[in-house]
Amino acid sequence: MPKVFLSGNEAVAQGAFEAGVGLGIGYPGTPSTEIIEVLEKKEGPQCAWAINEKVALEQAYGACVTGLRSIVTMKHVGVNVAADPLFTFTYMGVNGGLVIVTADDPGMHSSQNEQDNRWYALHAKVPMLEPSNSQECLDFAALAFELSERYEVPFFLRMVTRVCHSRSIVDVDPDKAYDRRERAYERNISKFVTLPANARKRRIVLEENLAKLSEDADARAVNVMEITDKDVGIITSGASYNYVKEAFGDRYSVLKLGLVYPLDQQIIREFASKVKKLYVVEELDPYLEFHIRAMGIECEGKKFISPFFELNQQTVAASLAKAGLKSGEGLDPALEEPVPGVPARPPILCAGCPHRAFFYLARKQKVTVVGDIGCYTLGAAPPLDGIDVSACMGGGYSIALGMSINPPEGKKIFGVVGDSTFYHSGITGAIDSIYNKRNIVPVVLDNRITAMTGH
Numbered sequence: 380m381p382k383v384f385l386s387g388n389e390a391v392a393q394g395a396f397e398a399g400v401g402l403g404i405g406y407p408g409t410p411s412t413e414i415i416e417v418l419e420k421k422e423g424p425q426c427a428w429a430i431n432e433k434v435a436l437e438q439a440y441g442a443c444v445t446g447l448r449s450i451v452t453m454k455h456v457g458v459n460v461a462a463d464p465l466f467t468f469t470y471m472g473v474n475g476g477l478v479i480v481t482a483d484d485p486g487m488h489s490s491q492n493e494q495d496n497r498w499y500a501l502h503a504k505v506p507m508l509e510p511s512n513s514q515e516c517l518d519f520a521a522l523a524f525e526l527s528e529r530y531e532v533p534f535f536l537r538m539v540t541r542v543c544h545s546r547s548i549v550d551v552d553p554d555k556a557y558d559r560r561e562r563a564y565e566r567n568i569s570k571f572v573t574l575p576a577n578a579r580k581r582r583i584v585l586e587e588n589l590a591k592l593s594e595d596a597d598a599r600a601v602n603v604m605e606i607t608d609k610d611v612g613i614i615t616s617g618a619s620y621n622y623v624k625e626a627f628g629d630r631y632s633v634l635k636l637g638l639v640y641p642l643d644q645q646i647i648r649e650f651a652s653k654v655k656k657l658y659v660v661e662e663l664d665p666y667l668e669f670h671i672r673a674m675g676i677e678c679e680g681k682k683f684i685s686p687f688f689e690l691n692q693q694t695v696a697a698s699l700a701k702a703g704l705k706s707g708e709g710l711d712p713a714l715e716e717p718v719p720g721v722p723a724r725p726p727i728l729c730a731g732c733p734h735r736a737f738f739y740l741a742r743k744q745k746v747t748v749v750g751d752i753g754c755y756t757l758g759a760a761p762p763l764d765g766i767d768v769s770a771c772m773g774g775g776y777s778i779a780l781g782m783s784i785n786p787p788e789g790k791k792i793f794g795v796v797g798d799s800t801f802y803h804s805g806i807t808g809a810i811d812s813i814y815n816k817r818n819i820v821p822v823v824l825d826n827r828i829t830a831m832t833g834h
């Protein structure tokens with residue numbers, strides 16, 4: 380089979396295409412955006428951008444109820460927006476396979492927080508696959524559709540920025556024709572209408588299906604043991620696996636978990652029994668460490684590895700050196716340090732951006748400005764210094780409404796959102812300002828594109 384060089388996002392699109400996906404939909408947000416952009420160029424699947432992540436997930440679910448396979452993409456904070464239906468769709472279950480891509484952003488390259496969405500899998504009871512390279516992105520996307528249909532549950536595919544945007548070699552059949560997969564639709568009120576009496580029954584079905592899934596050979600096959608040492612073993616997953624291998628090569632035994640919810644306790648216990656000392660290497664929260672300790676297995680993780688920001692091979696090697704682990708040849712720990720003399724280059728509004736004038740005048744007039752998520756968030760950067768508060772999509776008006784009750788120094792409050800953000804979730808704050816008769820100046824900075832959040 381020909382080998383091609385694909386980014387993780389391109390490989391997910393290819394995997395969905397090969398799985399016969401009927402609908403690809405999402406809300407743009409770095410680092411997830413390219414998945415739909417690539418998929419929509421392929422002949423066959425119907426693709427669309429939705430007005431926000433909740434609407435995207437609901438459309439994807441509707442398509443899967445009719446029997447189509449559907450994939451919905453969003454960045455990590457987008458899952459917060461989609462969380463309301465998500466927690467109920469797991470009870471209802473799917474008909475056609477439903478894959479939800481959450482593209483997390485450790486290190487906050489282009490995000491306002493670095494929330495670890497593995498907890499969403501546990502919390503909402505959505506099984507989660509976590510690829511570490513582009514081949515796995517393709518394979519796991521296709522597997523997620525199969526398992527979603529086999530156990531009637533939506534499936535998460537958790538990506539991180541490095542996996543989304545890194546390129547690696549993937550086997551792709553260029554002659555593979557599009558073959559839309561479709562299951563028969565059957566009206567089923569007890570499943571698809573979540574009256575409390577139905578939901579209580581579906582709650583039990585969900586637990587039964589998750590238990591069966593955790594025994595499934597195909598699901599468990601993505602968890603791989605590499606036994607090379609009897610003293611030290613490292614449990615890891617996703618991008619962190621690459622850092623472990625680059626830092627230590629084959630010096631220590633490794634268990635790479637591809638399925639991070641539900642966890643395969645059998646293989647974790649087996650791996651732990653084969654080594655004397657166990658370490659967990661994972662980015663952000665101690666999600667795996669927490670569960671492994673809850674199983675009664677001794678391990679070390681966040682005692683050595685930072686719980687915040689991105690990891691890389693140098694940070695992993697340097698952190699575990701404190702535990703006495705030796706990294707491989709050729710790893711330069713100095714690379715961990717910033718190269719001296721290179722100035723930081725934070726993003727700024729484009730030269731000539733018409734929105735610069737707005738922030739210039741707002742600052743000059745000394746009004747209070749509540750911003751939102753988009754290009755115009757950069758109005759906060761010097762020399763404009765034009766934003767006082769900015770938090771999340773749609774918050775530009777709503778936070779301003781609250782501040783208008785007690786305006787700092789009696790100054791006028793401006794709520795500022797972009798055109799895409801206005802429709803995403805800003806519009807509800809605008810309606811509320813009329814309903815509650817609040818005294819703010821609602822502003823839409825219209826650039827006619829979903830620019831910052833989409834690229």
Ligand code: SF4
Pocket residue numbers: 727728729731732733734754755826830831
């Ligand atoms: S892309 Fe954003 S920052 Fe650049 S000109 Fe357009 S609105 Fe301004």
